[in-house]
Amino acid sequence: MPSALDTPQGAAELAESLLPPLGNRWLHTQAVAARAGEAAAAVSEADRDLLVAAAWLHDIGYAPELRDTGFHPLDGARHLESLGAPARLVRLVAHHSGAVYEAEQRGLSAELAAYEREESPVLDALIFADMTTGPAGQSFDFETRIDEILVRYEPGSEVHNAISKARPYLRGAVERTLDRMAHQPM
Numbered sequence: 001m002p003s004a005l006d007t008p009q010g011a012a013e014l015a016e017s018l019l020p021p022l023g024n025r026w027l028h029t030q031a032v033a034a035r036a037g038e039a040a041a042a043v044s045e046a047d048r049d050l051l052v053a054a055a056w057l058h059d060i061g062y063a064p065e066l067r068d069t070g071f072h073p074l075d076g077a078r079h080l081e082s083l084g085a086p087a088r089l090v091r092l093v094a095h096h097s098g099a100v101y102e103a104e105q106r107g108l109s110a111e112l113a114a115y116e117r118e119e120s121p122v123l124d125a126l127i128f129a130d131m132t133t134g135p136a137g138q139s140f141d142f143e144t145r146i147d148e149i150l151v152r153y154e155p156g157s158e159v160h161n162a163i164s165k166a167r168p169y170l171r172g173a174v175e176r177t178l179d180r181m182a183h184q185p186m
Contacts (some may be wrong), residue, residue, distance in 0.1 A: 040052065071106050095117040128174045
């Protein structure tokens with residue numbers, strides 16, 4: 001088991017131990033981690049490894065052996081917490097990509113609230129990486145990615161409802177990250 005889960009290498013090793021059997025989910029995760037590396041200029045130098053580590057781990061809650069609630073951000077965060085991962089990493093995984101909106105749909109708001117959500121360039125950049133990467137690792141713009149999710153999940157489903165409600169919040173995170181990336185010194 002990796003001892004430094006908040007490093008890109010340690011996080012990648014854990015993700016690789018859980019996600020490859022999930023096919024496209026593994027392709028998506030690898031591409032999100034790469035995209036987070038591209039977006040690293042949007043966060044402080046001290047937070048860059050944490051951002052990439054969170055990207056590697058954002059979807060580990062989909063691994064069948066970690067499934068408890070069926071809500072992957074919460075299941076992933078709980079697993080990381082059980083491994084002694086740093087609290088900030090656990091919170092980023094718990095709250096990636098507007099998880100609070102889906103938790104509300106699933107009746108899991110209280111459980112998710114156990115993990116404080118930070119409003120930061122790191123969470124924004126994690127959302128950016130996830131919300132500009134398709135389900136099999138494709139590079140998408142934000143609107144294409146959201147539309148893809150809404151087509152993939154049936155209207156009225158928890159995910160469809162949550163993404164519909166979260167769209168402005170997610171767009172804001174993506175726009176803030178693009179702005180931060182554009183204003184970094186070369």
